[in-house]
Amino acid sequence: xxxxxxxxxxxxxxxxxxxxxxxxxxxxxxxxxxxxxxxxxxxxxxxxxxxxxxxxxxxxxxxxxxxxxxxxxxxxxxxxxxxxxxxxxxxxxxxxxxxxxxxxxxxxxxxxxxxxxxxxxxxxxxxxxxxxxxxxxxxxxxxxxxxxxxxxxxxxxxxxxxxxxxxxxxxxxxxxxxxxxxxxxxxxxxxxxxxxxxxxxxxxxxxxxxxxxxxxxxxxxxxxxxxxxxxxxxxxxxxxxxxxxxxxxxxxxxxxxxxxxxxxxxxxxxxxxxxxxxxxxxxxxxxxxxxxxxx
Amino acid sequence: xxxxxxxxxxxxxxxxxxxxxxxxxxxxxxxxxxxxxxxxxxxxxxxxxxxxxxxxxxxxxxxxxxxxxxxxxxxxxxxxxxxxxxxxxxxxxxxxxxxxxxxxxxxxxxxxxxxxxxxxxxxxxxxxxxxxxxxxxxxxxxxxxxxxxxxxxxxxxxxxxxxxxxxxxxxxxxxxxxxxxxxxxxxxxxxxxxxxxxxxxxxxxxxxxxxxxxxxxxxxxxxxxxxxxxxxxxxxxxxxxxxxxxxxxxxxxxxxxxxxxxxxxxxxxxxxxxxxxxxxxxxxxxxxxxxxxxx
Numbered sequence: 001x002x003x004x005x006x007x008x009x010x011x012x013x014x015x016x017x018x019x020x021x022x023x024x025x026x027x028x029x030x031x032x033x034x035x036x037x038x039x040x041x042x043x044x045x046x047x048x049x050x051x052x053x054x055x056x057x058x059x060x061x062x063x064x065x066x067x068x069x070x071x072x073x074x075x076x077x078x079x080x081x082x083x084x085x086x087x088x089x090x091x092x093x094x095x096x097x098x099x100x101x102x103x104x105x106x107x108x109x110x111x112x113x114x115x116x117x118x119x120x121x122x123x124x125x126x127x128x129x130x131x132x133x134x135x136x137x138x139x140x141x142x143x144x145x146x147x148x149x150x151x152x153x154x155x156x157x158x159x160x161x162x163x164x165x166x167x168x169x170x171x172x173x174x175x176x177x178x179x180x181x182x183x184x185x186x187x188x189x190x191x192x193x194x195x196x197x198x199x200x201x202x203x204x205x206x207x208x209x210x211x212x213x214x215x216x217x218x219x220x221x222x223x224x225x226x227x228x229x230x231x232x233x234x235x236x237x238x239x240x241x242x243x244x245x246x247x248x249x250x251x252x253x254x255x256x257x258x259x260x261x262x263x264x265x266x267x268x269x270x271x272x273x274x275x276x277x278x279x280x281x282x283x284x285x286x287x288x289x290x291x292x293x294x295x
Numbered sequence: 296x297x298x299x300x301x302x303x304x305x306x307x308x309x310x311x312x313x314x315x316x317x318x319x320x321x322x323x324x325x326x327x328x329x330x331x332x333x334x335x336x337x338x339x340x341x342x343x344x345x346x347x348x349x350x351x352x353x354x355x356x357x358x359x360x361x362x363x364x365x366x367x368x369x370x371x372x373x374x375x376x377x378x379x380x381x382x383x384x385x386x387x388x389x390x391x392x393x394x395x396x397x398x399x400x401x402x403x404x405x406x407x408x409x410x411x412x413x414x415x416x417x418x419x420x421x422x423x424x425x426x427x428x429x430x431x432x433x434x435x436x437x438x439x440x441x442x443x444x445x446x447x448x449x450x451x452x453x454x455x456x457x458x459x460x461x462x463x464x465x466x467x468x469x470x471x472x473x474x475x476x477x478x479x480x481x482x483x484x485x486x487x488x489x490x491x492x493x494x495x496x497x498x499x500x501x502x503x504x505x506x507x508x509x510x511x512x513x514x515x516x517x518x519x520x521x522x523x524x525x526x527x528x529x530x531x532x533x534x535x536x537x538x539x540x541x542x543x544x545x546x547x548x549x550x551x552x553x554x555x556x557x558x559x560x561x562x563x564x565x566x567x568x569x570x571x572x573x574x575x576x577x578x579x580x581x582x583x584x585x586x587x588x589x590x
Contacts, residue, residue: 040453044461048453095422098395100414119395120464123418124457127390130422131452134429138445146441150433157426158335158343162419166339169415 016285020062023082026075027061028053030083034136040128047117047125048132052090055108059225059286060085060196066282067200067214070273073142080140081148081199084133088156089192091129094122096165130156142203151202155195164188168246176247182223189229190222197221197283213272217283220269225290227262231255232295262291311580315357318377321370322356323348325378329431335423342412342420343427347385350403354520354581355380355491361577362495362509365568368437375435376443376494379428383451384487386424389417391460425451437498446497450490459483463541471542477518484524485517492516492578508567512578515564520585522557526550527590554586561586 035049061082068078097104097112098119104112114122133156137149154160164187171184197218201211230248234255249258269287273280330344356377363373392399392407393414399407409417428451432444449455459482466479492513496506525543529550544553564582568575 038453040458041461044453095418100418123390123395124461128453128457130425131448135448135452138441146433149444153426153430157430158333158339158423162423163335163339166336166419
């Protein structure tokens with residue numbers, strides 16, 4: 001028997017388009033307000049806006065809102081976490097695109113930040129976006145913002161995202177196995193996706209049992225999302241520009257086995273949100289989205 | 296009449312060598328413990344240690360400890376603030392030395408971080424040190440760590456240190472006045488020095504009147520410190536390597552007037568710590584150190 005409940009299985013993501021569009025609009029508004037209140041030099045300010053506003057799927061912010069709402073938190077308690085995690089994500093992309101890293105000239109069809117503003121300003125805009133993420137959380141409405149700050153820092157730092165980025169520098173030359181690839185991705189992209197779920201859960205005051213299930217849900221969604229990124233790169237014949245070829249799931253496992261691994265992780269994510277009953281349907285849809293998407 | 300109290304005037308910094316050596320040893324220990332508990336990839340971990348351990352005057356950490364102790368806080372409540380501000384300072388130096396910024400090959404007589412570890416790892420080590428600063432504060436012992444995080448973020452980010460670094464990119468070409476130079480330095484180096492004082496004050500639970508006086512003390516010490524940096528650069532014939540000549544206080548005012556401005560700021564700092572009575576003598580000595588030093 002499939003671990004998908006009939007309800008979840010019959011609810012493809014488009015049923016939840018309205019919620020997701022609302023999350024995207026809301027985090028855009030919150031990010032705009034947070035950036036507007038800065039008194040930064042003009043070019044730094046422009047580069048920060050350029051890097052963080054007006055683009056992206058907002059998967060991470062959506063996970064904060066969807067998780068928090070599943071636990072009946074008011075949206076105002078979720079805004080800081082949603083904006084903070086998108087700022088961390090945006091800063092990591094700006095630094096990842098720099099010439100000493102991936103050396104990417106484009107990001108989401110536009111010139112990358114350093115192509116638009118120069119390397120020095122892009123470096124500093126990334127730095128300031130990271131700072132702004134923690135400032136946003138500290139200024140947030142949730143009574144749990146101190147554990148939220150600790151959680152986001154652990155996910156974003158040397159043990160999490162930045163650690164994964166560092167491992168990724170050597171991934172092309174290291175003899176890679178699925179285990180080492182999975183460890184790298186669980187840090188590089190997985191940690192922040194998992195943190196998004198837990199930020200929503202913490203802001204909502206989730207109890208330890210619920211937070212443990214959410215943590216496993218987030219881990220599975222993060223990894224499934226990354227595996228499908230690799231699969232989609234092959235399908236669209238668009239491997240990452242710059243640098244030597246990198247180890248990927250389809251490269252190590254084949255496309256079919258990689259896709260099967262992503263689906264299995266999606267199913268495990270769904271089992272873990274079952275604890276939320278009907279309140280978990282948007283989270284179920286987001287897990288589906290991680291594997292059933294074309295971009 | 297001089298605004299220096301006879302006691303402070305007769306207490307050159309060396310009387311406080313023991314306290315300052317104790318602060319330096321203590322923050323080194325706290326930084327080592329915080330870095331040891333990370334499970335970062337080897338090269339990232341090594342680069343982070345290289346950037347933050349075993350060097351520097353530790354002015355910022357000393358200001359945290361000296362301020363907190365002046366207000367009778369236990370040292371254990373001050374450790375997180377002292378370590379966090381040194382991590383922020385270290386990350387800013389790593390990024391400032393990168394080729395797209397100042398392009399400095401040396402730092403404190405050693406190869407700069409990117410010369411020792413490569414640009415990509417240095418960039419990421421700086422990123423992870425910033426994250427670690429906020430994680431350290433969030434994990435700290437002080438009951439006031441939430442306002443401390445907000446304070447440090449405002450001082451380190453787009454409105455503060457990173458804003459000042461951005462303005463500094465154009466400082467060589469902008470027609471500089473003392474006012475624009477002072478605004479740039481009050482952000483670039485002043486904000487973090489002032490924040491160090493206030494982190495100690497907040498951790499100690501200082502009342503608003505004391506915090507206001509400490510804030511002004513910190514502002515004056517930060518600016519005096521920077522002016523004397525410029526003066527010492529001329530005296531040692533060692534202007535910063537790389538890039539075009541920058542506007543400096545001695546360049547705009549002449550050496551004598553720059554030194555006089557630093558001394559006047561030191562005096563204003565001393566007036567503001569007078570509120571602490573005898574408990575403020577170490578802070579007085581640190582203000583003196585900002586202007587009476589040879590490195």
